[in-house]
Amino acid sequence: MEKARPLWDNPLQFVFACISYAVGLGNVWRFPYLCQMYGGGGFLIPYIIMLIVEGMPLLYLELAVGQRMRKGSIGAWKIISPYLCGVGVASVVVSFFLSMYYNVINAWAFWYLFHSFQDPLPWATCPLNSNRTGYEEECEKTSSTQYFWYRQTLNISPSLETSGTVQWEQALCLILAWLVVYLCILRGTASTGKVVYVTASLPYCVLIIYLIRGLTLHGAVNGLIYMFTPKLEQLSNPKTWISAATQIFFSLGLGFGSLIAFASYNDPSNNCERHAIIVSLINSTTSIFASIVTFSIYGFKATFNYESCINKVILLLMNTFDLEEGSLTADNLSEMKDYLMAAHPQEYAQLSPQLKNCSLEAELDTAVQGTGLAFIVYSEAIKNMEVSQLYSVLYFAMLLMLGIGSMLGNTAAILTPLTDSKAITSRFSKEVISGFVCFINCIIGLIFTMEAGNYWFDIFNDYAATLSLLLIVLVETIAVCYIYGLRRFEKDLQTMIGRKLNWYWKAMWAFASPLLIISLFIFYLSDYILTGTLQYQAWDGTQGQLVTRDYPSYALAVIGLLVASSTMCIPLGALLTFIRKRLKRERVSTVA
Amino acid sequence: MLGVLLLAFSVVSVASAELCKPDAQNAFKVRLSIKTALGDNAYAWDANEEYLFKAMIAFTMRRYSSKSTTQISNVLLCNVTDRVSFWFVVTDSSKNTTTVPGSEVEAAIRMNRNRINSAFLLSDKTLQFLKISTTLSPPVEPSTPVWLIVFGVVLSLIVAGIVFLVVSGIQQRKKKNKESTERENLEEKGEVTITIENGIPCETLDLKAGHVNGVFAADDERFTSL
Numbered sequence: 050m051e052k053a054r055p056l057w058d059n060p061l062q063f064v065f066a067c068i069s070y071a072v073g074l075g076n077v078w079r080f081p082y083l084c085q086m087y088g089g090g091g092f093l094i095p096y097i098i099m100l101i102v103e104g105m106p107l108l109y110l111e112l113a114v115g116q117r118m119r120k121g122s123i124g125a126w127k128i129i130s131p132y133l134c135g136v137g138v139a140s141v142v143v144s145f146f147l148s149m150y151y152n153v154i155n156a157w158a159f160w161y162l163f164h165s166f167q168d169p170l171p172w173a174t175c176p177l178n179s180n181r182t183g184y185e186e187e188c189e190k191t192s193s194t195q196y197f198w199y200r201q202t203l204n205i206s207p208s209l210e211t212s213g214t215v216q217w218e219q220a221l222c223l224i225l226a227w228l229v230v231y232l233c234i235l236r237g238t239a240s241t242g243k244v245v246y247v248t249a250s251l252p253y254c255v256l257i258i259y260l261i262r263g264l265t266l267h268g269a270v271n272g273l274i275y276m277f278t279p280k281l282e283q284l285s286n287p288k289t290w291i292s293a294a295t296q297i298f299f300s301l302g303l304g305f306g307s308l309i310a311f312a313s314y315n316d317p318s319n320n321c322e323r324h325a326i327i328v329s330l331i332n333s334t335t336s337i338f339a340s341i342v343t344f345s346i347y348g349f350k351a352t353f354n355y356e357s358c359i360n361k362v363i364l365l366l367m368n369t370f371d372l373e374e375g376s377l378t379a380d381n382l383s384e385m386k387d388y389l390m391a392a393h394p395q396e397y398a399q400l401s402p403q404l405k406n407c408s409l410e411a412e413l414d415t416a417v418q419g420t421g422l423a424f425i426v427y428s429e430a431i432k433n434m435e436v437s438q439l440y441s442v443l444y445f446a447m448l449l450m451l452g453i454g455s456m457l458g459n460t461a462a463i464l465t466p467l468t469d470s471k472a473i474t475s476r477f478s479k480e481v482i483s484g485f486v487c488f489i490n491c492i493i494g495l496i497f498t499m500e501a502g503n504y505w506f507d508i509f510n511d512y513a514a515t516l517s518l519l520l521i522v523l524v525e526t527i528a529v530c531y532i533y534g535l536r537r538f539e540k541d542l543q544t545m546i547g548r549k550l551n552w553y554w555k556a557m558w559a560f561a562s563p564l565l566i567i568s569l570f571i572f573y574l575s576d577y578i579l580t581g582t583l584q585y586q587a588w589d590g591t592q593g594q595l596v597t598r599d600y601p602s603y604a605l606a607v608i609g610l611l612v613a614s615s616t617m618c619i620p621l622g623a624l625l626t627f628i629r630k631r632l633k634r635e636r637v638s639t640v641a
Numbered sequence: 642m643l644g645v646l647l648l649a650f651s652v653v654s655v656a657s658a659e660l661c662k663p664d665a666q667n668a669f670k671v672r673l674s675i676k677t678a679l680g681d682n683a684y685a686w687d688a689n690e691e692y693l694f695k696a697m698i699a700f701t702m703r704r705y706s707s708k709s710t711t712q713i714s715n716v717l718l719c720n721v722t723d724r725v726s727f728w729f730v731v732t733d734s735s736k737n738t739t740t741v742p743g744s745e746v747e748a749a750i751r752m753n754r755n756r757i758n759s760a761f762l763l764s765d766k767t768l769q770f771l772k773i774s775t776t777l778s779p780p781v782e783p784s785t786p787v788w789l790i791v792f793g794v795v796l797s798l799i800v801a802g803i804v805f806l807v808v809s810g811i812q813q814r815k816k817k818n819k820e821s822t823e824r825e826n827l828e829e830k831g832e833v834t835i836t837i838e839n840g841i842p843c844e845t846l847d848l849k850a851g852h853v854n855g856v857f858a859a860d861d862e863r864f865t866s867l
Contacts, residue, residue, distance in 0.1 A: 160788070164787075166788070166791055225796055228796070228799045228800065232802050235810075236806060372724055374676040375676050480807055
């Protein structure tokens with residue numbers, strides 16, 4: 050009897066692990082942005098269609114493959130066809146790149162979490178300049194939250210070329226983040242299975258608290274109305290559909306091998322069809338739920354900024370024209386402005402460059418995604434709430450849980466193939482292998498704690514996984530349907546689950562999903578080619594805003610290397626297997 | 642007699658009008674935002690408040706220069722507006738026609754800013770002396786940054802957890818090794834039945850070295866349909 054494969058204690062742990070992995074930071078910081086850009090409430094239509102056509106079938110496919118083959122990604126694809134070992138290796142390479150840069154986000158979340166125990170919050174006010182007559186110049190030009198993010202957290206350099214030194218505070222937080230991940234994966238499914246109870250459920254508790262708090266904030270309704278008014282004309286924009294497809298694809302974490310790894314620890318008779326539907330539905334519902342919270346926060350922040358702007362204008366007018374306090378209010382502002390313009394034209398003309406036109410729509414229109422949303426916009430909203438320390442701690446703890454949940458999946462994708470291989474497990478124990486992987490990732494991750502680290506982070510975030518994953522999943526789908534054989538796979542599933550496979554899944558796997566992935570792939574390739582030189586946003590401290598710069602040539606080389614190293618694994622794997630088989634056949638024929 | 646008095650009075654008032662006017666030399670503009678600071682408890686700005694202000698400035702000058710000659714009448718206010726903003730100037734107590742240099746007034750006010758603010762229940766932001774920049778108070782910074790303390794606590798918890806798990810894992814493995822050696826001893830005595838296939842114990846069979854035979858793997862005709 051072979052040594053038993055470790056199993057999840059119960060199916061609930063498996064579902065929680067998948068939810069914990071799939072529900073990640075993208076649900077919180079990418080979906081609200083897409084919703085805002087592509088038609089508000091109307092974006093839900095392409096989103097749900099893509100979920101049903103693309104998300105559920107592909108998720109079911111990966112879970113079924115993992116559960117059937119009972120091996121990590123490399124082993125599973127080798128069983129499907131020996132020429133496909135490259136697909137597994139590509140998955141592991143992409144997961145490796147992802148885990149390198151993803152844990153830096155957890156480091157940032159730790160940093161903000163530790164700084165939330167101060168009164169007032171450090172990003173609430175600007176620090177004073179050296180002779181204490183005013184605030185820091187950079188902070189004056191931008192806002193205190195942006196200053197805290199760009200200067201005190203990242204200490205960002207003006208461009209990619211100036212690398213700067215490793216920031217020791219960030220390095221410490223990164224090491225802590227990796228220690229936490231190591232603690233969770235140390236014992237394999239035994240420890241991971243317990244941890245996912247927390248990482249899957251805590252974000253929901255925090256989101257509910259934030260929903261209640263967010264909806265009761267002043268001005269939250271503005272944000273919600275703005276988001277949910279459907280702009281149905283966006284549906285005719287092809288970018289809307291592509292973004293919906295892309296979001297579903299990457300949000301579920303397909304192609305990394307994590308889902309295969311998790312499913313391989315399943316009991317063979319587990320009903321993975323039901324679990325696939327549950328996980329994908331929960332993932333999408335969480336996205337929508339998180340965007341409700343995000344938009345009420347947006348509305349609050351926008352209303353707050355709008356009212357501050359109005360108050361500043363009122364103060365300026367009152368001080369210049371020595372009007373009585375309380376005579377100028379938000380309601381009579383426009384009339385008073387006209388009156389003052391008529392009564393004192395010269396002074397008013399002098400003043401007019403400083404009089405900004407305050408607009409609520411302009412404040413709401415600032416669509417932000419990614420780390421900007423999570424660390425700047427949210428912290429700006431939090432600093433204006435009462436009991437801000439509590440909300441800050443809750444929020445960053447939630448970000449941490451989301452991030453660590455996804456990291457568990459990423460590391461499982463790397464470790465499961467390693468622990469499957471007898472050559473490695475015979476020499477090293479599981480703890481040593483996990484420790485080694487964490488250590489290597491931590492050392493490489495120190496690059497992202499340098500002053501230019503955030504620019505490298507953006508490179509990895511945008512290019513390490515996008516194209517390669519599309520290719521990997523495409524090859525996976527074609528492999529299962531046409532190389533392994535859809536009929537054979539159907540019989541396997543019937544044996545496992547005990548029910549006949551619905552025609553819907555077969556239709557999706559054989560035709561719809563591959564076509565969709567091919568069209569996404571073509572779109573991305575053409576987009577990259579047509580854009581010409583790739584550019585990035587650099588922070589200019591002297592101006593206090595982001596500027597666009599071109600990537601230097603070595604950065605472009607790194608991007609090319611990132612994409613090539615994972616995609617080339619697939620053909621190389623097939624080639625190596627082919628050569629090995631030819632050599633064996635020749636050896637056999639010469640012996641015979 | 643009356644005529645002389647009237648003449649003197651008009652001279653004095655003309656002189657004071659000359660000394661105190663907007664943008665005069667050594668004059669300062671003050672701006673109060675009482676309603677912003679106090680809301681419903683705001684008091685109205687009237688002659689009594691002006692008197693208090695003059696008294697505070699006289700007090701400030703006395704404290705600063707420590708020659709107790711500045712009188713309330715030395716402080717001149719003018720151009721009071723609805724905003725509640727006005728100009729003031731401090732005349733030299735010895736000669737009524739010159740004003741105390743602006744730098745002295747500024748230094749004096751800087752020194753006693755707190756006292757002036759609290760007399761009017763206002764703060765640096767709501768009682769503004771327009772040419773005098775305030776020294777902002779630095780935030781209170783503890784000797785060890787708070788975040789390092791929290792970081793240290795969390796780090797020690799995590800490291801303790803890791804050490805505990807690793808050590809218990811090593812102990813478990815040692816126990817398992819001991820058990821398996823015991824079992825081997827028992828096997829030698831032949832007391833444990835082992836599953837055997839073709840004369841080879843199953844545990845030693847390396848099933849992973851075998852290949853999945855595609856012919857049999859997918860063939861489910863052996864299973865009777867349910």
